[in-house]
Amino acid sequence: MIYRLEIYPTVKDMRAEVRKKAFAELVGTPIPELTIADVYTIEGERTEEQLVSIKQLLVNPVSQKSRWIYKSFQESIELPQFDWVIEVGYLPGVTDNIAATTTELIGDLPGSDRSSVYSSQMTFIKSDVSEKVIQILADSLYNPLIQRVIKKSFNQYQTDQGMELTVPRVKLQPQSEVTRIDLNISDEALIQLGKQGIANNDGSRRGPLALDLTYLQAIRNYFNGLRRSPTDVELESIAQTWSEHCKHTIFADPIEDAPEGLFKTYIKKATEEIRRKKGAADICVSVFSDNSGAIAFDEEFVITDKVETHNSPSALDPFGGAITGIVGVNRDTLGFGLGAKPIINRFGFCFAPPDDGTQLYRDKERIQPLLSSRRIIGGVVAGVNSGGNCSGIPTTQGFMYFDERYRGKPLVFVGTVGLLPAKLSLIQKKAQPGDCIVMVGGRVGLDGIHGATFSSEALSTGSPATAVQIGDPITQKKMSDVLVKEARDRGLYRSITDNGAGGLSCSVAEMGKESNGCVVQLEKVPLKYPGLAPWQIWISESQERMTLAVPPEKWPEFLRLVTSRGIEATVIGEFSNSGRCMVTYQGETVMDIAMGFLHNGLPQRQLVTAYPYIERNVNEIPVQSDLTEIFIAITGRLNTASIESISMQYDHEVQGGSVVKPLVGKGRVNSDATVVRPLLNKNKGIVLSHGLYPRYSDYDT
Structure with a gap:
């Protein structure tokens, strides 16, 4: 049985007012009336008493009214006056956080x-x-990569007796076959394989491996030495591990005046030199070795910091890309040492101006348009909002910068500061042979497949929709709390890292370096829905998951603890000292690669610099006695204007430690720095600021 609950406002709804204003700006004509109704579609058999209870859970009788629709039954209520109705929901398999929370609430009845x-x-x-105008409005409400839309006129709505009872259930044909990939092919075919991915039976391609010819030749040589072809699981796994996203090869590979690479020559070397000069005054605790960096806060605590970008996903799905970015960097904090508590979020956005009407496309045929700048801005801001506010982490610091050159792809910086007791036993971690490989948190689905390789390349017509995932901050908050507030201090695990880029293929293999090997049984991995192929299970980047090394004797206690907090945990294998990363599926070995080759087998490429010629016109600035008009013009620029409207959407007071706020002074201008007191019983604070000057390269390359 399928039940549909429609909930309508009975008082003024500010969501509708905001949308009405946005619609009017979009089409240049006022919208007289607009009403937003929330819809829940529920599968399963329900009694009349349960339907009443569900209404009591979801409907506020003071400000809302509702009706049930199922079979040929419709509760009678007065609907809003309308000429058109547009319904937007998620496509099958896309993370639906509202539905997930509702499912849990109903399940508790x-x-x-x-x-x-x-x-x-x-x-x-x-x-x-x-x-035609309604279609424009509908297009502004949904992203076809992750959502579905239905629009109906009043007459059609009446004829159909409402909207359809739509259930976006995932239906996949079971895929257990593991494919062997022949790499003894021409260079042209190898290049196509790297750019477009492994071929499916129907001739389509899975999506980019982001492996160039040099890398694929090295992989071919390795497997030729083993006298066999790699499986699709092995090739996909190597692609994730060797991706630019994970290995930062552009910074690591030698370049003309930096034979050890940009990272070692300019970043790591400079840091090491500063630390050496500081000597005993060095406050660095962990640098370039864990999921976040860490410095000493005082004798009792260390603070961690991590900032990353989520640019390509945010260009395809601004909300999903941004929320995945912020909850992902939260997990990097959880993955430092044995788990730091996230205490501050921060952001930085580089966009094209919101009124930039330039239409760009992902393909040469101009069939797949990129989203408008205004749409990207709104989605990114909302994504960081949802990820931070729903996680109970204050967002205290950020910036926004505009330039028309960000029209093709925005820059979306997200960062998290964490707090961890300064005990060596909590900072150091190491999986031991025999430890259980435990996956904690969410389940695995198709979302996020090829995220690491996709983000290592430019946006194109082949950029896969499955690379975009949506984080679930509520589930992650519960997981975070049980790990850093309980399991960590009980000593229930030896090591931890997050399931970010590359999913299990990267998290398990990275931790496998600590013990020098691992064995994974893929059929034990909990799935969101049946039908995933082994390679999909292995590299999926479905969110809010961590991988832990749990001693076998600690597993029963660990499982009882996390289960009591509403979090799922599953043993999916065992760490070993075999020197190999082995993966099986239903008894068949689908991956068997030496750890040394998996992590260090990628060849270095000699990079060559090309200095672009930039014509610089230096004009004399005329001297003016009255600078009033110039001053007023400067204050009206996007890069000078206040971002109060953004800062006020982000909760900076949660956890109670905010001292110097994001907005200060009588004019409530954005502060150059913010201060947070992480421990309320200490008069010590963390000062955060930022700097950005992309135009510098316009004048000095």
Whole structure:
């Protein structure tokens, strides 16, 4: 049975007011009336009593009214006046956080099970605009990569007796076959394999491996030495591990005046030199070796810091890319040592101006348009908002910078500061042979496949929709709390890292370096839905997951603890000292690669610099006695204007430590620095600031 619960406001709804204003700006004509209704579609058998209880959970009788629709039954209520209705929901398999929370709530009702719930939203529009305009409005509400949309006129709605009972259930054909990939092919075919991925039976390609010819030749030589072809699991795994996203090869490979690479020559060497000069005054605790860096806060605590970018995913799905970025860097904090507590979030956005109407495309045929700058800005801001606010982490520091050259791809910086007791036993971690490989948190789905390799290349027509995932901050918050507030201090695990880029293929293999080997049984990995192939399970980047090394004798206690907190944990294998990364699926070995080759087998490439000629026109600045108009013009620039509207959306007071706020002074201007007191019983603070000057390269390359 399929049940549909529609919830309508009975008081003024500010969501509708904001959307009405946005619609009017988009099409240049006012929208007289607009109503937003929330929809929950529920599968399973329900009694009348349960339907009443579900309403009591989801509907506020003071400000909302609702109706159930199922079979041929419709509860009668007065609907808003409208000429058109647009409904937007998620595509099958896309993370639906509202639905996930609702599923849990309903499952807690007496006698109820956790049947599937799907959320969507209807927008009722009262206006005599044309269907073409309605299509423009509908397009502004959804992203076809992750969402579905249905629009109906009033007459069609009446004829159909409402909207369809749509269930976006994932339906996959079971895929257990493991493919052998022949690499003894021409260079042209190898290049195509690297750019477009492994071929499917129907001739389509899986998506980019981001492996160039040099890398693929090295892989071919390795497997020729073993006298066999690699499996698709092995090739996909190497692609994740060797990706620019994971290995930062552009910084690591030799370049003309830096034979050891840019990273070792300019970043690492400079840091080591500063630390050497500081001697005993050096405050660095961990540098270039863990998921975050760390410095001493005082004698009792260390603070960690990590900033990363989520540019390509945010260009495809601004909300999903941004929320995945912020919750991902939260997990990097959890993955430092044996787990630091996230205490501060920060952000930095580089966009094209919101009124930039330039239309760009991902393909030469101009069939796949990139999202508008205004759409990207709104989605990114909302994504960081949701990820931080729902995780209970204050967002205290950030910036926004505009330049038309970000039209093709925005820069989305997200960062997290963490706090950890300064005990060596909590900072150092090492998986031991015999430890259980435990996956904690969310389940694995198709979302996030090829995220690491996709983000290592330029956006193109082949950029896969599956590379975009949406984080679930509620699940991650529960996981974070049980790990850093309970399991860590009970000594229930020896090592931890996050399932970010490359999913299990990277997290397990990275931790396998600590013990010098691992064995994974893929059929034990919990899935969101059946039908995933072994390679998909291994490299999926489905969110809110951590990988831990749990001693066998600690596993029962660990499982009881996390289960009692509503978090799933599963043993999927064992760390070893075999020197190999081995993966099996239903008894068949699908991956068997030496750890040394997996992590260090990629060849170095000699990079060559090319200095672009930039014509610089230096004009004399005329002397003016009255600079008033110039001053007013400068204050009106996007890069000078306040970002108060952004800062005020982010909760900076949660956890209670904010001292110097994001907005200061009578004019509530954005502060150059913020101060947070991480420990409320100490008068010590963390000062955060930032700097950005991309135009410098316009004048000095």
